Amino acid sequence: MKFSVTVTLKKDVLDPQGKVVGQTLKNMGMTNLIQIRQGKFFEIDLDEKNPSKAQDQVKEMCEKLLSNQIIEDFKIKQKE
Amino acid sequence: MKSSVVVFPGSNCDRDIAVTLEKLQFKNTMVWHKETKLPKSDLIVIPGGFSYGDYLRSGAIAAKSNILNEVIKAGNDGSLIIGICNGFQILIECGLLQGALLRNFGLKFISKDIFIKIQSNKNKFFNKYKKDEVVKLNIAHNEGNFFTDKKHLKELEDNDLIPIKYCDEKGNITRASNPNGSLNNIAGIFNKNKNILGMMPHPERMSDKICSDDSGLPLFLSLMN
């Protein structure tokens, strides 16, 4: 079963990288840019047929390792 | 000789290299990244540091700055350019040099004294060193693990475009003496015309016996030759 996970900084947490990238894009002429936030993306392939079990397991991965829950949120998407 | 050191927000070895150049009587100018013109110079330095915080990819954002257009023009016209550490990363990001600098093999920032072996001294930058000379320099980087495709590697090798490789104190080029996982222990490369050099080690950090050593000075003396 395949999943994708996106980890981003929580809404109110400062994103120094996103800030600098955003400013640079604006300087390059993309003036209609409102905001850009940087995150991480994971593709996960699990040997598990039960969707809810698999979902739980990916969630556990996110909570325990893939994201730093102190400052980050994650979104899980099932692909197939 | 006239030199220009390009300064980006976040550069932090700009002062160090300026001190070294001035010690050797270079007439040096610091050039702010927002400038649109480079002063006429015999040497252009892209210094080390964390331009734009190393955010997104090291060197990626600096490569989009105003002054870089001028640097690229000068480089293509044959001006001598040296990019050290973050400067090397910028030269790659802006296309003056090829390849990629990946995250260090050990996934940690590494700062320490290392040794390099001069592979070739028939160029503008290393002619004051002997071939196969072992030189102590300092490295300090997170992304210095040089990588490129087979075709480019062959081109580098066939045309004498790899002037320096990491080695141990005795000059053996071994896996153990490779600090960051760099392909074939490559510490620096040239462009095809050998007028543009990118290197991870900092020669300016070895330009004063009181603090460390002066084993980096011959590089700058070579340029004056």
Next chain:
Amino acid sequence: MKITKEQIQSHGLKLDEYKKIKNFLGREANLLELGIFSAMWNEHCSYKSSKIHLKKLPTKNKIVIQGPGENAGVIDIGDDDAIIFKIESHNHPSFIEPYQGAATGVGGILRDVFTMGARPIALMNSIHFGSPDNKKTQNLLNGVVSGIGGYGNSVGIPTVGGETKFNSTYNENILVNAMAIGHAKKNKIFYSKAKGINKPVVYVGSKTGRDGIHGATMASAEFDENSEEKKPTVQVGDPFTEKLLLEACLELMKKNSIISIQDMGAAGLTSSSIEMASKGKLGIELDLDKVPCREKNMTPYEMMLSESQERMLIILDDKKENEAKKIFDKWDLDFVVIGKTTDTNKLVLNFNNKKVADIPITALADEAPQYDRKWNKFKVKKNDFKIKELKKIKTDKALFKILSSPDHSNKSWITDQYDQVVMCDTIQKSGGDAAVVRVHKKEKAISISVDSSANYCVADPRTGGKQIVCENWRNLISVGSKPLAITNCLNFGNPEKPEVMGEFVECIEGMKEACEFLDYPVVSGNVSFYNETNSKSIYPTPVIGGVGIFDNLNRIIDMKTKKAGNIIIVVGKTFGHLTRSSFLKEIYSINDGSPPEINLTNEKNNGLSVLNLIKNNLILSCHDVSSGGILVALAEMSISSMLGLKINKPKKFSDLNEYFFAEDQGRYLLEIEKNNLEKIEKMLKKSNTFYEVVAEVQNDIFEIDKTLSIKTEELFKCNNQWFKKFNAVN
């Protein structure tokens, strides 16, 4: 709206403290005002439990330009040069989010130094972790070390040294203390005291977000099991912006436009504005609509209590706004006039055309509560075991065990992650007794050392307090410098407990005694209380950061032995004091008894004698004898040069281990040329300094006759394995 009991308590205030607040205001406070009071009256900002004791420390002498009370201390190092330095803790944030906690700790201390007009030239740190067996330790160690490196490396300030220790007392409360050292021109130092009425108050740097709301309150509240859920208050550091802010501030400081400047540290806009007004005996009025905000709909409460990093508050002289703004525009930083100074002696905040807070400044600063808390006199336990009764261990085995222990292992796994040489003025990196950094483009240098010895302090806070000042002084002597002044970071438990308060008071009194005797004033510092978990206090851990001076770059020495045939003498007497030693701790897990005594007269005499020998060019290398005793110190000298030693057996000791591992104080190992021995003997006798010849330098082999013989390479290996093994990725 009436403030509830719950609101008062959730702001870390006591009910009687709120009563006082009402008296000052002549009415109920609103929630914003309560937040402001809680930030200013908490331990971190008000020093309410420590102030009356801190006053005992000597803070002045000829070279002190500015003692405690400003952003950092300032000392005179001759010519027109001043050194500005301070150490500060970031313990609780680092336990919660080690990378960001440590990184913002470094950022904060850097701002303390460049706020005063100094270009930072070096960073140091003292980090204490729980036992290596504790499952959190590895992650905390990795996070803290990369956080310290990540910030300092990026800003481009070399991290030149420090100390790392492990003890289960820090299992749930690690210590991260960072020190910054800067260089300024004596006549270009900037202070936080406001002057003049109607002067523009300018906000510069990053925007304000909801970071660390109530971080300062958190930093002074005891940890409990739920503390790991109090997480969203941790701030994120942006070293890139710090670097811009540093350059912009220094550029502005070259002009004559700043009246006063203050960094927004703990309790951000609140403490910075109040401190400036309070010192200048003025009022301040802010228009909060103008505060640059990162998020939409931020409330005055959030703006005033946000701990977003990389921000400063500046009071400018009349008509200098445009000139100043140009500089900040160049560096792409926010620059907004958000208010003005007034003659009302009040903090007035306006938002949406309404006055939202109105507080007398004195109530927030000078009249903040001060407590003379109850404290118990410490009872030093007698040694209740006999060393002779312990199971014998061979000297070589004991040495290997100590050299390969976490506390004594070579720390290059850590220090290789720090850029130690950027700025090209680092003369001695970490690994020696003290770091040495040249004053840029000058023929002089400073030495820096950071030290702590919690294991002594917990057994006898008074002696421990004395000892740690002396050890720090000794370290600066060992590189050949003259010690000048210190900064201290006092990490203790809950001051509301009389036994913890007792540790604090006696530690301070011990420090005071040593500082006075050695003429070694305290010029800045920080107190961190409430370091405990589930009501168990950490060991009292005062950390000392000392700065010394070389007036000549040719007299700098290190601990590397230089040449076979030279001899090593030990200055200072060995009595065989083993309780509280690394030997008992590492070999027998015994942590009982009293620490070694400090004899201040001998300490000073030995130190000055050694310095005199160094000044006369008679010393080739030097190393102070500290934790681990003579043998460990000798081994460290050998390891750093890879030359061997032939070590003499003591005549008076029946038990070799008692001699070789004793931790008697005030001792130094000195490498000298044989033919200088006579001359040196004369000089030492003249100053009544005890010494004995202890070893001769030789090639390759480190040995004691019939006791120990080992190749230096093996010693090196033994000393260099622990961190790599501990952090190996499986």
